[in-house]
Amino acid sequence: MELCEIINKAIAVDTPRSLDNAFDLVRELETLNCVEVQGKGGRDRGTLIYDPDNFDKAHELNRKIRASANKMVRDGVDPENMLGLYYRTHLFDAPHFFDSFCIYIEKDRAPEKRxxxxxxxxxxxxxxxxxxxxxxxxxxxxxxxxxxxxxxxxxxxxxxxxxxxxxxxxxxxxxxxxxxxxxxxxxxxxxxxxxxxxxxxxxxxxxxxxxxxxxxxxxxxxxxxxxxxxxxxxxxxxxxxxxxxxxxxxxxxxxxxxxxxxxxxxxxxxxxxxxxxxxxxxxxxxxxxxxxxxxxxxxxxxxxxxxxxxxxxxxxxxxxxxxxxxxxxxxxxxxxxxxxxxxxxxxxxxxxxxxxxxxxxxxxxxxxxxREGTLFDPSELRRYFALPDKDPDAIIAICDTKEQGSDYCVCPVFYQYGNDFYLDGIICDNGKVEIVQERVAQILVDRKVKVCRIESNRGGTMFAQIVEKRVREMGGMTSIQTKWTQTNKDTRIQINSALVKERILFKDESLYSQNKEYRDAMAQLTSYSMMGKNKHDDVPDVLALFVDWQMSDKVNIATLIKRPF
Missing domain, CATH: 3.40.50.300 (P-loop containing nucleotide triphosphate hydrolases)
Incomplete structure (x- = not known):
């Protein structure tokens, strides 16, 4: 019968004595067929070259013994001896495996001091x-x-x-x-x-x-x-x-x-x-x-x-x-x-x-x-504590769909008062596209958004169609527009940065400390730098797209007025 089979049978018996016997055999298995290289004296004291198959199998079986010993300690089966065996298995692994080393060297320290x-x-x-x-x-x-x-x-x-x-x-x-x-x-x-x-x-x-x-x-x-x-x-x-x-x-x-x-x-x-x-x-x-x-x-x-x-x-x-x-x-x-x-x-x-x-x-x-080259310093951004005490001229949104991997889908919702746009809600999500589509549709309906432009690059058109369908199913009235973007992203952000700071108002920091999505969006914005590679630039990009849209199209909103005669 092979040594590995004997060890496995001893582990399967699952008694303190059988586990002790199995551990002794595991130590024997580790050195089976190893080669001892004699040292040349002085600091060279020689070394052991292990048979890789026997070494790997020995330490694999050692971990099984440790798991069984640990369970016996928890169950109160000969706990003192089994705790000793538990630490002996770590000592056996410690010269070769860092995790066991870290556990073993602190064995005598009080649990709270480890x-x-x-x-x-x-x-x-x-x-x-x-x-x-x-x-x-x-x-x-x-x-x-x-x-x-x-x-x-x-x-x-x-x-x-x-x-x-x-x-x-x-x-x-x-x-x-x-x-x-x-x-x-x-x-x-x-x-x-x-x-x-x-x-x-x-x-x-x-x-x-x-x-x-x-x-x-x-x-x-x-x-x-x-x-x-x-x-x-x-x-x-x-x-x-x-x-x-x-x-x-x-x-x-x-x-x-x-x-x-x-x-x-x-x-x-x-x-x-x-x-x-x-x-x-x-x-x-x-x-x-x-x-x-x-x-x-x-x-x-x-x-x-x-x-x-x-x-x-x-x-x-x-x-x-x-x-x-x-x-x-x-x-x-x-x-x-x-x-x-x-x-x-x-x-x-x-x-x-x-x-x-x-x-x-x-x-x-x-x-x-x-910090060097930061384009949107927090101190330069306009802030607000509450929306003006009147109906907005319009409620508008823009959506930049995610393109790959860790990219974010960003969909800010703006309340327009004259030439000012209050960013009052936002989707900033790098999750699964299907979930993000549902969330975008929901915020458009919940916020009663009148117009939403969805950038149609790389699948944006399909995204827009799905969002529009869900908005209608939810009873929303948002007009969905699509737009293909051709300009370079960094150029677009830098050219429109002044307008972002001039026309968009952001919530005061105290208002979104517990709002992870708004907070993450602001972090992306304020960390954008002209001096180096930006890990995430989706938020500054969508804000640049928004002000560019507003300044170029001048969205006209019909409002009701009293007859002058």
Whole structure:
């Protein structure tokens, strides 16, 4: 009978003793047919080359044992021994799998003091991406998350893990100042401490700190003092401090928040200088072909380091860029952790209310805003608290249908009073076309819109026909017009920007703080920049189309008046 079959049968018996036996056999399976390569002495202590099929099967079966042991703990079946087995399965995986490493090294910490498990659900996509980085599936990883959700601590855990796996390959960590790096230096020593609260030494037995340099912030990892090197396992250095000949990166270059604040983020010259320093002071310290790169940053600008790398590596499968906004598509917190950690939805809403829009979107939503060249500054927009106390001259709408992927269908509804147009309702939706069509028809009927123009590019005519049919079925009286647009989008937006600011009135910010759709539309408008690539420009475009329509056609509205005689 094959070993795998024996293990599966032991797991199926599902008793504490059978699971213990299965785990012993899994450990045997991992090393079955492996090859031991003898070391040459010194730091080269040799290595094991696993049979890939046996290795994969052993760890797959190990996860099944862990699930069974965890269930027994919850059910109260020999809980003490089964909890021990649960952690032994994580220890077995920990040298190879980052998720198990993070869980195991905190096993002795009180649940409320643990970093990883309370945050695991939200951080797991980052953990999986870091696993791919270590495994060589990608060479560059960029991560953007709100402040205070644990991204830097997770990176410290990753450093501890990759140092244990590759203790004799230097890692370079760079940031905007030494104070930040000094804190990280101290935290890494805490993780490595064999008598501290972390169980790192269990995962990498025999390894430990063999040399430190507090002044230059360097930590050497090895088996004996003889393993200490000139270029140590961990080297911390702030950007611009002159790193030539002082540090090198052979395993990992990790950069954390290279932008020191909003002053740098708002200056294109400073961002250009920062990019040059990153390339000459940090990236050129990479040595060899193995060195990978991790960048964690607030997305301040399209021209910050992470933004430029994202553009440079667009479409490259060896690079991955992931963003985790503070609020999800339902305006709920993505980071509401147990034990009062992270951010509640209410706390994030309050934070949003007191921050200016560009800073909120950069810091918490990971959407870089180009303040330089911003065409629709919030302070330049006309605002209103309530519609005039009389009937409008007309109620008009325009609809720019979505064309592809993440494009938005935008349909603002305007109440016309003389030459002023009050934007009082809006559809701003990048969902399924069928749902958006129904929503557009509904707002036209609910708002008693008299005329709606629908841009007919790329399927717009069919969209208009469906919307018109639904409006009639709902009893609405909106006249649907179609128009083919030929002008360049950016040119159209920029030419009509003055008229948008002159003729359109927007709700006061206090009136739409709880209206996600109106708020998202305003964010698109106020973040539009002439200086760079705009992620979403559908809202400024539809407003430009609207004022162009009004100024060129001069829509005439018939009104009732008293007979003069």
């Amino acid at each position: 970093f990883y498990l309370p945050r695991r659900k939200q951080l797991l996509p980052c953990v999986e991406a870091l696993q791919d980085l270590e495994d060589g599936k990608i060479e560059l990883l960029g991560i953007s998350e709100p402040p205070g959700v644990g991204k830097t601590t997770l990176a410290e855990f990753f450093l501890a893990w990759t140092c244990g796996r590759n203790p004799f390959l230097p890692n370079l960590i760079g940031s905007h100042n030494n104070s930040f790096l000094g804190g990280m230096y101290g935290e890494m020593l805490r993780i490595f401490d064999p008598v501290g609260e972390y169980r790192w030494a269990d995962v990498f037995p025999g390894l430990g700190v063999v040399g430190t340099n507090a002044k230059d912030m360097m930590i050497g990892i090895g088996y004996t003092k003889k393993d200490d090197m000139r270029f140590k396992t961990l080297e911390f250095s702030s950007i611009g401090s002159g790193n030539a000949g002082k540090v090198r990166a052979m395993n990992l270059l990790y950069c954390d928040d290279l932008v020191d604040g909003i002053e740098t983020a708002m200056s294109r010259d400073r961002l250009d200088k920062l990019w040059q320093m990153y390339y000459t002071d940090l990236r050129q310290r990479k040595v060899g072909t193995r060195c990978r790169e991790l960048i964690i940053a607030t997305r301040w600008s399209l021209h910050d380091v992470l933004g430029r790398l994202e553009q440079e590596y667009e479409g490259d499968p060896t690079a991955r860029f992931i963003r985790f906004p503070a609020l999800d598509e339902n305006d709920e917190s993505n980071f509401d952790y147990p034990y009062g950690l992270g951010y509640t939805t209410e706390a994030l809403h309050k934070q949003r209310d007191i921050m200016d829009e560009p800073s909120w979107r950069a810091l918490f939503m990971n959407e870089p805003i180009e």
